[in-house]
Amino acid sequence: MALNRVFDIAGSAMAAQSTRLNTTASNLANADSVSGDPNKVYRARQPVFEAVPTFANSLQGEQSAMAVRVRGVIESQAPLGQRFAPEHPDADENGNVWTSNVSTVEEMVNMLSASRSYQSSIDVMNTTKDLLVQTLSMGR
Amino acid sequence: MDINPFAKHAEALKLRGYRNEVLATNIANADTPGYKARDFDFGAALAGARMDGIPLARTDAQHLTPTGGQSLSTRDALAYRVPYQPSLDGNTVESDIEQAAYAENVVGYQASLNFLNQKIRGIRGAIKGEI
Numbered sequence: 709m710a711l712n713r714v715f716d717i718a719g720s721a722m723a724a725q726s727t728r729l730n731t732t733a734s735n736l737a738n739a740d741s742v743s744g745d746p747n748k749v750y751r752a753r754q755p756v757f758e759a760v761p762t763f764a765n766s767l768q769g770e771q772s773a774m775a776v777r778v779r780g781v782i783e784s785q786a787p788l789g790q791r792f793a794p795e796h797p798d799a800d801e802n803g804n805v806w807t808s809n810v811s812t813v814e815e816m817v818n819m820l821s822a823s824r825s826y827q828s829s830i831d832v833m834n835t836t837k838d839l840l841v842q843t844l845s846m847g848r
Numbered sequence: 849m850d851i852n853p854f855a856k857h858a859e860a861l862k863l864r865g866y867r868n869e870v871l872a873t874n875i876a877n878a879d880t881p882g883y884k885a886r887d888f889d890f891g892a893a894l895a896g897a898r899m900d901g902i903p904l905a906r907t908d909a910q911h912l913t914p915t916g917g918q919s920l921s922t923r924d925a926l927a928y929r930v931p932y933q934p935s936l937d938g939n940t941v942e943s944d945i946e947q948a949a950y951a952e953n954v955v956g957y958q959a960s961l962n963f964l965n966q967k968i969r970g971i972r973g974a975i976k977g978e979i
Contacts, residue, residue: 713869717872717873721875721877728879757877774876775876776876776877776880825943828878828947832875835954839957843961846968
């Protein structure tokens with residue numbers, strides 16, 4: 709039945725959006741971290757979503773129901789920040805420390821977008837649950 | 849009285865359920881790069897599905913082929929939505945439009961359910977001899 713698959717679809721979307729919220733939290737927490745080695749400094753992470761057919765769907769060979777999957781988490785290639793701070797214990801031989809390339813504004817936007825999308829998926833799931841319950845009690 | 853008073857609403861309910869799934873897919877993939885939102889024309893699909901009830905079994909080559917109407921061929925009729933504001937990542941889902949369509953579809957589903965419930969209540973009343 710078509711309504712049952714909505715739980716798979718909305719559930720996968722919620723899982724994907726919570727992964728996005730997790731990476732956002734991780735990025736914001738490490739926004740101010742510094743390192744003396746540019747290869748070790750924290751770089752912003754972003755999940756990449758893709759649409760995949762749900763399992764129940766792929767059995768029947770139709771492409772109507774597409775769940776969301778996190779294909780991977782990529783690291784931002786934006787340039788790192790550099791600061792001259794010779795008194796810093798992590799500074800390199802030139803007296804520089806490297807700061808992460810997390811953009812706090814972008815992360816706040818990401819957080820809002822992810823939480824809105826998560827809420828829409830919850831709404832879809834709740835509404836579908838109500839419909840299913842009503843359908844089950846048909847004719848009572 | 850119809851031979852099968854439930855047929856029309858049963859088809860409508862099936863189609864509403866299917867559309868619910870399609871729209872839920874759109875909402876779920878609102879942030880997926882490259883995903884194209886899809887939908888189908890509910891009125892046309894119902895008009896196509898309404899013609900036939902339960903298909904007759906053709907056990908002999910000389911039996912007539914029933915014409916008009918095919919059951920739930922909507923999966924072929926899925927079309928891509930034309931976005932009002934296309935986005936750079938190729939995604940064509942517009943959340944507000946999808947949510948409006950979803951709400952409309954849910955109301956339609958509940959309307960069909962109500963009609964079915966009323967019919968069942970009416971028939972049960974007739975059987976029991978209640979007013």
